[in-house]
Amino acid sequence: MSKTMLSIVVLYSFAYLLLLSAALFLFIFTRRLVVEGRERKDLALYAAMEEDLLQVLTAADPRGSARAFARKHRTHVRVLKQLLVAYREALAGRSLEPLGIIFDRTMRARCLRELRSPWLATRLQNVRLFVDFSSPDEAVHVVELLNDKPVVRLAALNALTGVASPDTLGIIFELFEKDPRPNFFAYSNIFNSLGQRIEPFLRASLRKPLPPEKLALLIEMAGRLLLRGLYRDVIRFAGHGNKELRIRAARSLGRLLAPASFRTLCSLAADPAWEVQAQAIRSLGHLKDRRTVPVLNKALCSPNWHVRYNAGTALAELGLVGVLQLQEIARQKEDRYAADMAAMVLDTLVLAGGA
Amino acid sequence: MTSDQDDRTPGPEEASARAGKRRAVPRVLLVDDDPTTRNLVAHFLRKEDIVVVKSSGGSDGLARARSDRPDLLIVDAAVPGVNGFEILSLLRRDPETRSLPVLMLSSIDDEEAIVKSLEEGADYMIKPFSPRILVAKVKRILKDVEDHAVDRRPL
Numbered sequence: 001m002s003k004t005m006l007s008i009v010v011l012y013s014f015a016y017l018l019l020l021s022a023a024l025f026l027f028i029f030t031r032r033l034v035v036e037g038r039e040r041k042d043l044a045l046y047a048a049m050e051e052d053l054l055q056v057l058t059a060a061d062p063r064g065s066a067r068a069f070a071r072k073h074r075t076h077v078r079v080l081k082q083l084l085v086a087y088r089e090a091l092a093g094r095s096l097e098p099l100g101i102i103f104d105r106t107m108r109a110r111c112l113r114e115l116r117s118p119w120l121a122t123r124l125q126n127v128r129l130f131v132d133f134s135s136p137d138e139a140v141h142v143v144e145l146l147n148d149k150p151v152v153r154l155a156a157l158n159a160l161t162g163v164a165s166p167d168t169l170g171i172i173f174e175l176f177e178k179d180p181r182p183n184f185f186a187y188s189n190i191f192n193s194l195g196q197r198i199e200p201f202l203r204a205s206l207r208k209p210l211p212p213e214k215l216a217l218l219i220e221m222a223g224r225l226l227l228r229g230l231y232r233d234v235i236r237f238a239g240h241g242n243k244e245l246r247i248r249a250a251r252s253l254g255r256l257l258a259p260a261s262f263r264t265l266c267s268l269a270a271d272p273a274w275e276v277q278a279q280a281i282r283s284l285g286h287l288k289d290r291r292t293v294p295v296l297n298k299a300l301c302s303p304n305w306h307v308r309y310n311a312g313t314a315l316a317e318l319g320l321v322g323v324l325q326l327q328e329i330a331r332q333k334e335d336r337y338a339a340d341m342a343a344m345v346l347d348t349l350v351l352a353g354g355a
Numbered sequence: 356m357t358s359d360q361d362d363r364t365p366g367p368e369e370a371s372a373r374a375g376k377r378r379a380v381p382r383v384l385l386v387d388d389d390p391t392t393r394n395l396v397a398h399f400l401r402k403e404d405i406v407v408v409k410s411s412g413g414s415d416g417l418a419r420a421r422s423d424r425p426d427l428l429i430v431d432a433a434v435p436g437v438n439g440f441e442i443l444s445l446l447r448r449d450p451e452t453r454s455l456p457v458l459m460l461s462s463i464d465d466e467e468a469i470v471k472s473l474e475e476g477a478d479y480m481i482k483p484f485s486p487r488i489l490v491a492k493v494k495r496i497l498k499d500v501e502d503h504a505v506d507r508r509p510l
């Protein structure tokens with residue numbers, strides 16, 4: 001009796017397991033079919049939408065066509081969002097205008113909501129749309145993403161640069177100052193795209209006791225963006241104890257091209273660190289000032305190859321005066337290294353057709 | 356590696372071009388792995404009655420540039436396989452394709468890369484780009500080709 005019972009239990013268990021496996025298999029199979037079907041449908045829809053969008057971009061009245069496009073496709077926001085992200089990243093100039101209209105009329109509110117999505121991919125996709133289509137009053141929503149994962153944070157920063165009001169600029173600099181592990185490349189791109197608007201914020205940050213690597217980027221940006229109003233703030237770092245900051249100051253002074261840079265750069269050309277000397281000599285060359293000739297002549301006799309090379313090229317940048325100096329140094333026999341460097345620079349000039 | 360040929364039927368001009376004469380309908384070969392850029396550029400150029408042949412891979416694009424002899428090659432610098440700079444350099448080394456006009460499309464906003472392309476005789480456009488500027492540039496290049504009537508047939 002117990003044996004029969006046992007067989008029945010085993011049989012039922014087996015049947016139960018079989019049914020469960022079959023149900024699971026059926027579920028996976030059905031789900032796969034559904035997903036594939038949806039992907040196929042989405043692809044077809046994407047292709048149709050893309051064709052319509054291309055017609056909008058080349059229409060005689062792109063704004064009107066964009067409004068018609070938005071009316072036609074507003075129910076397919078998921079696919080439309082993918083299309084807008086792809087075209088936003090491919091297009092520049094006036095062609096972005098119709099995309100902005102479509103964004104406004106179909107998904108702006110939804111995208112704002114989805115900035116708080118628990119899914120990283122969704123947040124990223126939405127914030128990427130705000131890079132070009134955000135308005136200043138939406139900055140507050142984007143700012144919340146500045147503490148997100150790095151990829152979302154970078155997109156958020158890019159979006160903020162698009163609505164660069166004084167408030168958002170202040171937020172960007174505050175974030176940079178407080179960021180424990182800043183991505184310098186990303187910040188450099190952002191500051192570059194913000195341009196000369198950042199001058200007051202850069203000045204304020206330069207006056208704060210920030211870590212040297214952050215100050216180094218700020219000094220670099222002052223030179224790269226030609227923020228001549230920051231000349232005095234930059235020159236302060238020429239006497240800084242940190243070598244890297246002195247290098248950056250020398251480089252920025254060479255870009256700012258302020259006549260008063262001459263004296264500072266001359267003193268940096270005599271810096272104990274050869275890296276600072278090399279950069280200061282290079283920047284002196286950018287000044288294209290005849291007063292630099294004695295300093296450059298002296299630097300051409302430096303024991304360091306980089307300093308000699310920069311001195312040679314700086315002399316060449318001065319034109320005829322510098323070339324004559326180089327020829328004289330190339331002829332002299334007292335310092336063979338200086339003569340070799342001068343000859344090499346002259347050879348380069350001849351090869352480049354500059355002599 | 357896929358490539359999608361333009362769906363136009365070759366007209367008599369193209370037929371005569373294949374026979375060795377110059378084409379009346381300009382023909383552009385577009386090599387880019389990004390389908391959005393491919394569709395965008397092709398659409399804008401077709402609106403200007405320019406025949407566009409699309410290719411998504413560097414090796415395929417290079418082979419087509421050599422066999423199809425387009426009037427202009429538009430190539431993405433970072434196309435997979437043989438990249439845009441390599442394609443340009445290989446075309447310039449080959450006497451048969453040395454004079455082929457090339458427009459480099461690239462998201463690399465780098466001075467060295469731009470100078471290198473210009474030195475090799477290619478135009479350069481940075482992505483993202485304005486399609487209107489691209490079309491104007493392409494039309495100018497094609498007009499130059501027509502004005503100079505460069506015959507690129509092998510000797």
